Amino acid sequence: MDSLKQEKIRRLDLVFLLVVFSFLTILSSKFPYWFLHQLAISADQSVYVESGNLILQGKVPYLDFFDFNPPLIMYLNVIPVAVAKLFHWPLPLGLNVTVQCFHIVSTALCAYFVLVFRRTLLAPAFVPMLFAFALYSQGLIADHGQREHLFTLGFMPFFFLRGLRYLKQEEKEIDRRLAILTGALAGLLMSLKPHFALIWLFAELGFLSYAGKFSLRPAGRRLPYLELLALLVPPLVYLVCFFSLPKQALRVFFDLALTVYQYGSLWGAKSFMHSLCGTYYFTEPFNQFLVGAFFFVILRRRNPWLSGAFMLALAGLFNYLIGGHAWTYRLLPMALYSQLLLALECGTVFNIVYERFKERVPGIALLASLGLFIYSFNYTGEYFTMNERDYEVAKEEGFDLSKIGFSGFNPRVDFDDTFYTIVENTGAHDTVVYMGSGIRPGYPAQLQAGRPPGSVFLYGYPLTMISQARLTKPSLSAVFDRLEADTIERFGKDIAKNKVNLVLVQECPIAELIKPYNFVDKYLSAYSRVCEVDGAQVYKFTGGKVDLTRYSTAARREIVLKVLSGVWSEEQAASEKQVPLPVVKDWVKRGRKALDDGLTDRVVDDKGALLQKMEELYRENWRLNEEIGKLRAP
Structure with missing residues (x-):
């Protein structure tokens, strides 16, 4: 036995x-x-990371740089930026590794609850659900690090804890520190978007429908459960911190960001039916939800957790539809929760089979x-x-990362042509301004290239939103006209003040929007058109208008070689060829860098540097020995 x-x-x-x-x-x-893929990152996340980077430099949201979003996501992205700087990684890699590690921690917390309370939870039923959750981030690339992604990761441990409370399945007292950590984490990430609170409320209603009464406080106690108290702390602290921002920053948020977004967000809106079945990546999660809902009706009495899981999936669907935009990141809660519902249903069926046949x-x-x-x-x-x-x-x-100060190679699939244009026409500390109708392709290209922004406005999206807001709310046209004029003027003044090296202006619709303000003639008179890339005209600072297309590669090479060989100085080359001096300086700098990159042999050069260092140490040692000998001499 x-x-x-x-x-x-x-x-x-x-x-x-x-x-x-x-x-x-x-x-x-x-x-x-x-x-x-060290530089792989999507548009929205690249702006969040850039915001975190600017905050680390001491800059204030809305005052020193602009984004439509509330500031919490900007401050949270200080963490991956700090990680990247600590390990000398590109900023996108810092974000992706940090989020991946966060997923591991979240999964470990969920697994801990299942393991500790395995007897009352019927652990075999939860293994497929945990496994589906572990797979969640592995298939994400474009939406990796979005606010919906972060929230769904941080909320799951709280979901497990609340289920244990409602269904009275705690075999022993839950550690207070763990309850506080779980609640605070969920509350912090719930603060990213106000409607994330609906997902929490739906989950509570799901457990309530099975338990029959609220589970807000322990029996015989007046205070609520610690995780509920901890859940409320981050939103309250966030509100206090938000209204502690400088008054001018708050004025920009309410007068520009909030007002324009309220009426201008219809620019990217989609119909209800398109949101549900416009493409396969919409229909797949929706079909999974329908299948999960069907089996929920059949299995709901077999596992009390199915009620909470079903309401989570329903909340995810509701969260997606109220957004009114067919953006993939809005699908993440519905996609995840529908898969978790199906996985829990599969686990429930497996547990039934397991209990029946485990002896045989x-x-x-x-x-x-x-x-x-x-x-x-x-x-x-x-x-x-x-x-x-x-x-x-x-x-x-691929792209050689040594060109931007890192090591390795990155596949070209992660870049737009705008990225290469920025890298080829600017130096490491040169500033760039991209005026486009959306965030991409200016971002992520600018973040990937490591070029600092040259304007408070990281992108030209406000101009597009203002244009849409004027159509949506004609009665406020005067307000939107003023905001448009102020925004365009700020772009121009920033370009002049910061001596921006490269300005990219999208042809449609931005070029048309700024044309009445005579923007190009007024603010880009010292810039020359270089080329067109990804639907944008590229203007480079040259000190005056120059037709750069007149100078072929061979002509530029001839000038650079004569300067590098000492035949001409940069000033003589500019005079001889009638080219502005800033243009010649740029060509020479790029030519010298190209020669250095092309002739660098890392193995040989590193070995040579090491031998030189050894020789220096040998000489220093010899000198010290001579000094010691002199001191010992009688």
């Missing part, structure tokens, strides 16, 4: 180890991708965990194979 019991314990230990290794394998599978088929749990491990290993193996192939291609065709 003892041997059978020991064998059962060993089998359960093996099951536990296989499940743990499966989760660790899945959760770590994305890291090689991010370290290969003792190895059923071991077989299931082995299948989970094989899937995880295969999934991660495919990721590694893909990354290895991409790395070989990147070495041949």
Whole structure:
């Protein structure tokens, strides 16, 4: 009898180890991708990261730089920026690694609740749900680090804790520190968008529908549960901090950001039916929700947690539809919660089968965990194979990160042509202004290139929104006319004040919007048109108007070689060829850098530097020995 019991314990230990290794394998599978794609980041997240970078420099939101969003996401992005600077990584890599680590922590907290309360929770039913949650970030690239992504990661441990409270499934007292941490984390990320609170309320209603009464405080106590108190603290602190911003910054937020967004956000709005079935990435999560809702009706009495999971998915759908925009990141809560609902339903069915056959088929749990491990290993193996192939291609065709001060190669798929234009026409500390109808392609290209913004406005989106707001609310046309004039004037003054090196103006609709203000003649008189890229005219500071298309590559090469060889000085070259001196200086700087990059051999040069350092140390040692000898002499 003892041997059978020991064998059962060993089998359960093996099951536990296989499940743990499966989760660790899945959760770590994305890291090689991010370290290969060090500059991979989407438009919105790049602005958040840039905002965090500017805050670290002591700048104030809305006063020193502008974005439509409330400031919490900007301050949260100080964390990945600090991580990137600590390890000398590109800023996009800092964001992606930080978020990936946050996902691991969140999954570990959820798994902790399932493990500690496994007897009352019926743990086998939750393994598929946890596994689906672990897979969540692995498939995200474009929306990795969006506010919806961060919220869904931070809310899940709180969801598990509240379910335990409602369903009275705590086998023992929950650690107070853990309850406070879980509640504070959910409250902080819930503050990113006001309607995230609806997701929490829907989850509470789901558990309430099964439990029959609210679970707000422990029996016999007056104060609510610690996690509920902790949930409310971050929003209150956030409100106090927000209204502590300088008055001028708050005035910009309410007068420009909030007013324009209120009436101008219809610029990107989509119809109800398009939001549901416009493309496959809308229909897939919606179909998953419908399937999950169908099986919820059948299985809801088999597992009390299904009520909370179903209401989460319903809240995700509602959260997406009230936005009125067919943007993929708005789908994230519905997509995740629908998958978690389906996974919990699969786990519930598995638990029914397991309970019925565990005595007759003792190895059923071991077989299931082995299948989970094989899937995880295969999934991660495919990721590694893909990354290895991409790395070989990147070495041949990718972007050499040494050009922007880092090491490695980044696949070209992560860049727009705007990125290459910025890199080729500016230096490391040169400022750039992109005036476009949206955020992309100015951002992420500018962040990827590491070029600081040359204006308070990181993008030209306010002009597009103001134009739409004027159409939406004609009665406020005078207000929007004033805001438009002020915004365009601020762009121009910033360009002059900061001596911006490169200005990109989108042809449609921005060029048409700024034309009545004579913007190009008034503010870009010292700039020459370089080219057109991604639908934008590129203007470079040259000190005066120059037709740069007259100078072929061969002509520029001739001038640069004569300057570098000492035949001409930069001033003589400018005089001889009738080219503005700033243009000649730029050509020479780029030519010298190209020669250095082309002739640099890292192995040989590093070895040479090491030998030189050794020689210097040898000479210093010899000198010190001579000094010691002199001191010892009688």
